[in-house]
Amino acid sequence: MGELALAVVLAASILVASTISVEVGFSVALIELGLGVVVGNATSVSIPDWLAFIGSFAGVVLTFLAGAEVDVPQLRREWKASASIGVVSFFAPFAVRGAARVLRSRLEPSAGRDRRHRALDHEPGSRLRRARGERGSTRRSSERSVRSTR
Numbered sequence: 001m002g003e004l005a006l007a008v009v010l011a012a013s014i015l016v017a018s019t020i021s022v023e024v025g026f027s028v029a030l031i032e033l034g035l036g037v038v039v040g041n042a043t044s045v046s047i048p049d050w051l052a053f054i055g056s057f058a059g060v061v062l063t064f065l066a067g068a069e070v071d072v073p074q075l076r077r078e079w080k081a082s083a084s085i086g087v088v089s090f091f092a093p094f095a096v097r098g099a100a101r102v103l104r105s106r107l108e109p110s111a112g113r114d115r116r117h118r119a120l121d122h123e124p125g126s127r128l129r130r131a132r133g134e135r136g137s138t139r140r141s142s143e144r145s146v147r148s149t150r
Contacts, residue, residue, distance in 0.1 A: 003048050010051075013039045029062070 017035045021028035047055075075082055 003050075006043075006045055006048070006051070009039060009043065 013035050014032060017032040018028055020026070020035075021031045024031075
């Protein structure tokens with residue numbers, strides 16, 4: 001898809017998102033994000049440099065606008081609630097991932113062991129040694145053969 005066609009598709013999706021937000025009463029930003037995911041996955045185009053720049057710039061502007069809408073007197077009155085929401089929303093993904101890992105290790109006791117030993121599969125020559133039935137490194141194997149001949 002050419003850059004002009006991509007720009008037309010993006011402009012049309014923004015127009016559709018704006019129309020849907022007016023009719024439904026949702027935030028236009030949420031609908032644009034959802035529609036962007038759908039259109040991006042449906043067309044699977046490579047992102048040109050100018051579009052990456054616009055996306056980065058829009059992220060900065062969106063962050064600025066979110067900060068500009070903060071009601072400072074209300075934030076001072078309700079700082080405990082704001083701080084607790086911020087702390088929980090920061091640590092919640094780590095807690096969920098940790099709980100999932102603990103749950104997985106209890107359901108599959110060998111899951112952690114397999115993950116540790118999977119890294120050894122990428123050691124040069126490890127598959128070849130396993131195919132030959134050798135264990136350990138080649139240095140130890142050669143040391144064993146030298147010791148057995150003495």
